[in-house]
Amino acid sequence: MNAEDPRKLHPYHQAIIDANRAAGRPYFHQLSPAAARELLRAGIAAAPKPTDLPDLASVTNREIEGPLGPIAVRIYQPLGEPVGTCVFFHGGGWVIGDLDQVDATCRRLAGKSGCTIISVDYRMAPEHSYPHPLNDCWAALEWAAAAFSGPLLVAGESAGGNLAAACAIRARDRGGPVLAGQLLAYPVTDHDFQTLSYREIGGRNWLLSTADMRWFWDHYCPLGVDRCSSEISPLHVVETRGLPPAMVVLGEFDPLRSEGLAYAVRLADGGVPVSLRCDAQMIHGYLAAAAAIPVAAAALGDAARWLRECAEYKV
Numbered sequence: 001m002n003a004e005d006p007r008k009l010h011p012y013h014q015a016i017i018d019a020n021r022a023a024g025r026p027y028f029h030q031l032s033p034a035a036a037r038e039l040l041r042a043g044i045a046a047a048p049k050p051t052d053l054p055d056l057a058s059v060t061n062r063e064i065e066g067p068l069g070p071i072a073v074r075i076y077q078p079l080g081e082p083v084g085t086c087v088f089f090h091g092g093g094w095v096i097g098d099l100d101q102v103d104a105t106c107r108r109l110a111g112k113s114g115c116t117i118i119s120v121d122y123r124m125a126p127e128h129s130y131p132h133p134l135n136d137c138w139a140a141l142e143w144a145a146a147a148f149s150g151p152l153l154v155a156g157e158s159a160g161g162n163l164a165a166a167c168a169i170r171a172r173d174r175g176g177p178v179l180a181g182q183l184l185a186y187p188v189t190d191h192d193f194q195t196l197s198y199r200e201i202g203g204r205n206w207l208l209s210t211a212d213m214r215w216f217w218d219h220y221c222p223l224g225v226d227r228c229s230s231e232i233s234p235l236h237v238v239e240t241r242g243l244p245p246a247m248v249v250l251g252e253f254d255p256l257r258s259e260g261l262a263y264a265v266r267l268a269d270g271g272v273p274v275s276l277r278c279d280a281q282m283i284h285g286y287l288a289a290a291a292a293i294p295v296a297a298a299a300l301g302d303a304a305r306w307l308r309e310c311a312e313y314k315v
Helices: 011-023 033-046 100-113 132-147 159-173 196-201 210-220 257-269 294-311
Strands: 058-066 069-077 085-089 116-121 152-157 181-185 246-253 274-283
Touching: 011 274, 033 100, 058 132, 069 100, 069 132, 085 100, 085 132, 085 159, 100 116, 100 152, 100 294, 116 132, 132 152, 132 159, 152 159, 152 294, 159 181, 181 294, 196 257, 246 257, 246 294, 257 274, 274 294
Parallel strands: 085 116, 085 152, 152 181, 181 246, 246 274
Antiparallel strands: 058 069, 069 116
């Protein structure tokens, strides 16, 4: 993508980026983890509250037991009998993010899919670097398998997509729990910063940059951690056969686009049923804009339908 490239960001995203630059908003990699978390929380608190969210039977906060102590989860119960249970991991580079960040997304998924959605507030780096975020997610998945009947799925965005993919690999290799599907939205699948999408987009600071991702990676996998492990970089998994069906959702203007596409291809090459969607003009994290951007709403609707189909054994 050069300076004369005719492809344009969606106006909604362009307006946000322009406003951030005008306000001198710092980038994540310029901040401490604590300051970056507060910056994200402030942005979420200041955003308009969605008015199009579906009705649900209940939304409940509780704690479950994890390897290092309690883990907060938020459980979204759809109207009617759930068709399955999906354990969801938020994004944020393993460093930032929380249950509120993905609240609207989880409400939409629960309402449209008919699945119970369990959002997990896993421990984060650098206070808890690898493997602790993954172990919290795994503990939540095992808890859900024991606490809820019916088909079990896993899902996540960005670093949460990485954790979801890693849990799917771990579940296969450990003989369970059996997963009906894995929904991966713009997932981190590798530690390679030289992919085509990184080269095209990573230097543009469109809400996520190469510098941000290096900062996230260095907190999650500090010196001495093998980033080629399939639990850290799922694209390096030796064999994909036997992994659950996958839906991979990507944005055209996301530095992580190439690695997400590469993982979808790896899965398909191993005989895993894969549904792939890549939306034009979209940047990293675009599902959160479902209230404002029709294509983001359509992508989230497709993801919800796919979850339902997996739970009903139609994939």
